[in-house]
Amino acid sequence: MAGKKILIIEDESKIARFVQLELQHEGYEVDCCEDGRKGLGKALNEKFDLIILDVMLPSINGMEVLRRLRKVSHVPVIMLTAKDEVIDKVMALDVGAEDYVTKPFAIEELLARIRVIFKYKTNVKVNDNVIIIGKLKMDRNKHIVAYDDNLIELTKKEFDLLGYLMINKNIALSRENILENVWQYDYMGDTNVVDVYIRYLRSKIDDRFHIKLIYTIRGVGYQLKYE
Numbered sequence: 001m002a003g004k005k006i007l008i009i010e011d012e013s014k015i016a017r018f019v020q021l022e023l024q025h026e027g028y029e030v031d032c033c034e035d036g037r038k039g040l041g042k043a044l045n046e047k048f049d050l051i052i053l054d055v056m057l058p059s060i061n062g063m064e065v066l067r068r069l070r071k072v073s074h075v076p077v078i079m080l081t082a083k084d085e086v087i088d089k090v091m092a093l094d095v096g097a098e099d100y101v102t103k104p105f106a107i108e109e110l111l112a113r114i115r116v117i118f119k120y121k122t123n124v125k126v127n128d129n130v131i132i133i134g135k136l137k138m139d140r141n142k143h144i145v146a147y148d149d150n151l152i153e154l155t156k157k158e159f160d161l162l163g164y165l166m167i168n169k170n171i172a173l174s175r176e177n178i179l180e181n182v183w184q185y186d187y188m189g190d191t192n193v194v195d196v197y198i199r200y201l202r203s204k205i206d207d208r209f210h211i212k213l214i215y216t217i218r219g220v221g222y223q224l225k226y227e
Contacts, residue, residue: 049118053078
């Protein structure tokens, strides 16, 4: 992964330095910042391929940094925090994080998740940006979803989940499969996050437009059906 530039926003200097050295050993270019406001400034004004972002930061906390960043940038973000509650994970992912790692963590796990994110970004098909299923249309390049020309506001993770369902139209997908391909790693049992986001999509699409597109496949998972 030579040439990839990573920003670490972490106020615990020992952790930041340790991760920096390990990433540099792997061939990444690394910059560090110990303050939320300064880190946000770096993220907005410089080019990074990935950001490792702590939640508890001075000046501005990590969640707020991510919220402000997501208004103008889709740079991949891994949240790094001591919190391990499901609600914290859901909040981080809902705001727009790609991944979530809790302290203490094994550096091998963090490195593996970074590799998965870069592999996913490399394998995205740039010539397959528009998906149309009936009256439902997604433009992945413009990050727009509409039903019968009515715009649908989605968070980044809702958008990614809907895109995966649309690409795999009429295929029953397990929760584990969805986690691996939308969240890009095995959630190790936290499959309920898929159910939460499916409810979000149904509320914004099926319920709003009085249609039935997203089905529950008993004993398997979910499927976007359209004949």
